[in-house]
Amino acid sequence: MLAFLLNRRAAGGCCRVWCGVPRQLVHIRSASVAEAGTRRPDEEQLWEAAGYLPFSRAKIGAFFQERPVLKNPFLEDALLRGYLKRHMPDKAAVSDLRAFGERVANEVDGWGRECEVTAPRLVHFDPWGRRVDHIVTSPAWKRMKDLSAQEGLVASGYEGTFWEWSRVYQMSKLYLFSPSSGLYTCPLAMTDGAAKVIQSIGASWPVKEALGRLTTRQPERFWTSGQWMTERQGGSDVGHGTETVAVPQTDGSFKLHGFKWFTSATDADMTLTLARVQDGTGATTPGSRGLSLFYAEVSRDEDGRLKGIEVQRLKDKLGTRQMPTAELLLDGLPAHRLSEEGRGVASIANMLTITRIHNSVSAAAAMRRVVQLARDYATRRTAFGKLLKDHPLHIQTLARMEVETRGAFLLVMDVCRLLGREECGIATQLDTHLLRLLTPVVKLYTAKQAVAVVSEGLESFGGQGYIEDTGLPGLLRDAQVLSIWEGTTNVLSLDVLRCVARSSGMVLHAYFSHVKSLLAGASGVSSLAPAVKAVDGALSELEVFVRGAATKAPGYMELAARDLAYSLARIYTGALLIDHACWIEASPSDTYAALRWCENDLCPVATKQARGCFDSGTPPLDAALVFDRPTQD
Numbered sequence: 066m067l068a069f070l071l072n073r074r075a076a077g078g079c080c081r082v083w084c085g086v087p088r089q090l091v092h093i094r095s096a097s098v099a100e101a102g103t104r105r106p107d108e109e110q111l112w113e114a115a116g117y118l119p120f121s122r123a124k125i126g127a128f129f130q131e132r133p134v135l136k137n138p139f140l141e142d143a144l145l146r147g148y149l150k151r152h153m154p155d156k157a158a159v160s161d162l163r164a165f166g167e168r169v170a171n172e173v174d175g176w177g178r179e180c181e182v183t184a185p186r187l188v189h190f191d192p193w194g195r196r197v198d199h200i201v202t203s204p205a206w207k208r209m210k211d212l213s214a215q216e217g218l219v220a221s222g223y224e225g226t227f228w229e230w231s232r233v234y235q236m237s238k239l240y241l242f243s244p245s246s247g248l249y250t251c252p253l254a255m256t257d258g259a260a261k262v263i264q265s266i267g268a269s270w271p272v273k274e275a276l277g278r279l280t281t282r283q284p285e286r287f288w289t290s291g292q293w294m295t296e297r298q299g300g301s302d303v304g305h306g307t308e309t310v311a312v313p314q315t316d317g318s319f320k321l322h323g324f325k326w327f328t329s330a331t332d333a334d335m336t337l338t339l340a341r342v343q344d345g346t347g348a349t350t351p352g353s354r355g356l357s358l359f360y361a362e363v364s365r366d367e368d369g370r371l372k373g374i375e376v377q378r379l380k381d382k383l384g385t386r387q388m389p390t391a392e393l394l395l396d397g398l399p400a401h402r403l404s405e406e407g408r409g410v411a412s413i414a415n416m417l418t419i420t421r422i423h424n425s426v427s428a429a430a431a432m433r434r435v436v437q438l439a440r441d442y443a444t445r446r447t448a449f450g451k452l453l454k455d456h457p458l459h460i461q462t463l464a465r466m467e468v469e470t471r472g473a474f475l476l477v478m479d480v481c482r483l484l485g486r487e488e489c490g491i492a493t494q495l496d497t498h499l500l501r502l503l504t505p506v507v508k509l510y511t512a513k514q515a516v517a518v519v520s521e522g523l524e525s526f527g528g529q530g531y532i533e534d535t536g537l538p539g540l541l542r543d544a545q546v547l548s549i550w551e552g553t554t555n556v557l558s559l560d561v562l563r564c565v566a567r568s569s570g571m572v573l574h575a576y577f578s579h580v581k582s583l584l585a586g587a588s589g590v591s592s593l594a595p596a597v598k599a600v601d602g603a604l605s606e607l608e609v610f611v612r613g614a615a616t617k618a619p620g621y622m623e624l625a626a627r628d629l630a631y632s633l634a635r636i637y638t639g640a641l642l643i644d645h646a647c648w649i650e651a652s653p654s655d656t657y658a659a660l661r662w663c664e665n666d667l668c669p670v671a672t673k674q675a676r677g678c679f680d681s682g683t684p685p686l687d688a689a690l691v692f693d694r695p696t697q698d
């Protein structure tokens with residue numbers, strides 16, 4: 066046997082230790098070497114002396130799987146670059162994004178990892194027993210704050226440098242930043258939302274200074290804001306779940322008393338929150354109509370205690386562990402009312418719009434990141450004798466992820482485009498309607514896509530995708546929250562129905578007109594014909610459904626709400642992919658992505674309707690299925 070092996074080695078012209086040695090045999094033999102205290106046959110001693118034995122003594126083997134490498138996420142993203150080239154070919158913006166992409170890959174991504182590894186902790190008391198409620202965050206988390214100011218991650222949305230494209234530019238930057246940010250995008254979302262609320266209400270005292278701080282590029286002045294809305298009775302039904310009361314003070318300010326159950330990121334410098342103003346007898350108005358919007362700064366007294374706040378505990382979350390989220394007792398928090406009394410929900414709605422768009426940017430970014438890493442890994446990992454990139458089934462899976470990612474990106478950017486137009490005062494009525502309708506749609510749809518794509522992405526790394534310190538599982542954990550906070554899928558689906566009803570259907574009218582105009586631009590493009598036909602057909606089905614729905618009972622539409630929202634997302638995204646593929650500089654891959662997307666069921670609400678899913682007989686069947694119990698013997 067030995068002679069055989071040595072001959073094989075010689076025949077292979079061995080230049081490295083393992084050349085020409087049959088791998089299987091080597092592994093088997095090395096296993097026997099590892100048995101402590103056993104006498105090895107001469108043959109094996111000979112092998113070891115020659116340096117051929119793996120896993121012997123201190124050696125742990127010669128093969129190490131190469132890790133996926135994060136390259137400049139801007140340079141790696143064909144669609145982002147194509148989209149910007151088409152819509153805002155501003156050299157300054159592009160060179161800033163390219164430089165930022167370099168910074169993200171080489172510097173920021175490491176900080177993000179540090180934020181994950183060094184999670185925030187709460188110190189309740191100082192060494193001498195005084196209550197301090199100090200949330201200790203990592204140095205990397207603090208660096209993220211400075212970076213966010215310097216790079217204008219909030220400011221660029223307000224500076225107007227790129228006029229109607231300022232939001233697209235800002236969100237492109239956040240899109241590059243998000244998966245490396247250690248979840249710093251969360252405080253930035255709320256900071257942006259707070260700035261928007263203050264700006265729309267009118268930035269006079271006491272929030273004028275705050276607006277300047279939220280939108281500055283100077284790290285030493287920069288503030289982040291919280292959005293403390295969620296109380297113990299739940300986060301969705303804010304109107305009935307909010308117990309916090311606001312007690313009027315003689316100087317016109319208020320003191321807030323209540324319990325906020327989920328506050329992110331709790332190291333904020335200020336917050337916007339909702340509370341019920343008490344009258345002279347201590348009574349309050351119930352429901353949404355009793356809620357007002359308040360502004361409060363987070364500050365400490367001379368003893369180092371938080372003024373009017375006790376941090377009960379940090380939340381133990383599935384993901385987003387990089388970021389402090391806390392339960393807060395508000396015990397006399399000094400605050401100022403920003404809205405008219407009873408107009409709290411309507412006044413904070415601007416913040417919801419902004420944070421929901423940020424949420425969608427993070428969702429698209431998570432998909433893009435996992436696809437970029439999986440793509441890189443496919444060029445490094447060998448299995449069954451060839452690189453993953455040479456396995457067509459593996460590449461088919463990555464291509465499907467890519468189609469989802471492209472669709473999400475275009476949908477998100479289109480909503481950012483609409484926001485930019487509205488903020489520049491050039492939005493048409495159609496734009497305004499579209500923005501209102503598509504904000505909940507993009508949030509709910511991209512969040513679900515992100516969970517699916519990131520989960521698939523982890524699988525493409527095999528077992529390594531499940532190993533914590535690769536950093537990959539964190540992507541999935543963090544994606545899971547995207548469909549929960551800032552309005553769950555069902556709550557946002559109902560928001561879609563509400564905005565349709567409140568606009569007397571005008572938002573849908575705008576939707577149909579715009580999709581038709583996008584399709585019209587592709588009418589002569591034969592390569593896109595199947596996609597155009599599919600979107601056109603789905604749009605007709607949707608129109609039929611909507612017309613019929615006008616005659617249905619409210620319960621019918623409630624059951625259809627989620628499928629309706631998905632239909633709106635899929636059809637609109639199909640139209641955007643087609644439109645992008647019509648661009649003169651579009652690539653064959655842009656066309657292919659549009660075709661593939663349009664093979665989906667684009668109008669699930671019509672499909673499900675045809676199957677009777679919303680009929681009055683269905684809810685009892687659903688309930689019987691959900692609560693099905695074994696029959697008693």
Ligand code: MFK
Pocket residue numbers: 250251252254255292294295300301302303304329353410411412414415417418420423424427549550551552553556560563567
């Ligand atoms: C990376 C990104 C990170 C993001 C950070 C997140 C961290 C924070 C964690 C959180 O989750 S914070 C809590 C998030 N909570 C929510 O998103 C609440 C979810 N629930 C809803 O959205 C409900 O639909 C809502 C609370 C708004 C329902 O309340 P109401 O009082 O029943 O609302 P109603 O009566 O429909 O509307 C009241 C007013 O607000 C109306 O104005 P008018 O009185 O002038 O007619 C509505 O038009 C307006 N409104 C409501 N929703 C709106 C809106 N306006 C514009 N857009 C909307 N979405």
